Amino acid sequence: MRSKIVAGNWKMNTTVNEGEALIQGILAKMEEVPASVQLVVAPPFTHLVPVQALLKDSAVALSAQNCADQGKGAYTGEVAAPMLSALGCQYVILGHSERREYYGETSETLVRKIDLALAEGLKPIYCVGEKLEEREANRHFDVVEAQIREVLFHLTAEQFAQVVIAYEPVWAIGTGKTATAEQAQEIHAFIRRTIADHFGAEAAEAVSILYGGSCKPSNAKELFACPDIDGGLIGGAALKAEDFIGIAVSF
Numbered sequence: 001m002r003s004k005i006v007a008g009n010w011k012m013n014t015t016v017n018e019g020e021a022l023i024q025g026i027l028a029k030m031e032e033v034p035a036s037v038q039l040v041v042a043p044p045f046t047h048l049v050p051v052q053a054l055l056k057d058s059a060v061a062l063s064a065q066n067c068a069d070q071g072k073g074a075y076t077g078e079v080a081a082p083m084l085s086a087l088g089c090q091y092v093i094l095g096h097s098e099r100r101e102y103y104g105e106t107s108e109t110l111v112r113k114i115d116l117a118l119a120e121g122l123k124p125i126y127c128v129g130e131k132l133e134e135r136e137a138n139r140h141f142d143v144v145e146a147q148i149r150e151v152l153f154h155l156t157a158e159q160f161a162q163v164v165i166a167y168e169p170v171w172a173i174g175t176g177k178t179a180t181a182e183q184a185q186e187i188h189a190f191i192r193r194t195i196a197d198h199f200g201a202e203a204a205e206a207v208s209i210l211y212g213g214s215c216k217p218s219n220a221k222e223l224f225a226c227p228d229i230d231g232g233l234i235g236g237a238a239l240k241a242e243d244f245i246g247i248a249v250s251f
């Protein structure tokens, strides 16, 4: 049985105080969440220490939103994977489309980030997804296949077992436009076949593939009912405890 995961990507939102209040709101509703669902929160770097303190005795896991492509040294403004694991982070989001688009992240950078994260025992939540023009040109399968092949195929089976994949069509992120359950299921199944072809059927069965892009309480149930959708990577709706929990109870 693969893990069901609902992960909140806070992006560049909330002050520390607001973030702490959000965590308290989530913790207050935790009894509504089935034990089979792993909740993950990914606040900004500045919030990781106080958020970790609040999460200490809870079942909610801590994630960073990014890490550097170097282990340490003269890289002003960067945060390295060993710093994150030392704080108690269990996950790190890598390859988010906003990082690819606005900060020039390439497959080459992402290979280094994935390797450094795994070396530190962090589980990468590796994001893939096509842009609108790529879907309109019917290139979405090729784009997603390349994002997976270029960044994950060098991993050993043991390393790959630590990876979570998030399919996030760029045209659905923050736009209010969700992929239909059929569109999402189709590409999630394709991702699983791509994994099976390279890593084998067992690895493909075990990997959690999350959907992201305008996921909210009103559409989560339909998405999560799809056989190859194992949860969600949530942006906007993760900033309200009620909505985040509303998604987590949608399995």
Ligand code: PGA
Pocket (backbone or CB within 6 Å): 009, 168, 172, 173, 174, 175, 176, 212, 213, 214, 215, 233, 234, 235, 236, 237
């Ligand atoms: P959204 O963002 O839920 O606000 O569309 C999802 C994401 O980018 O992870």
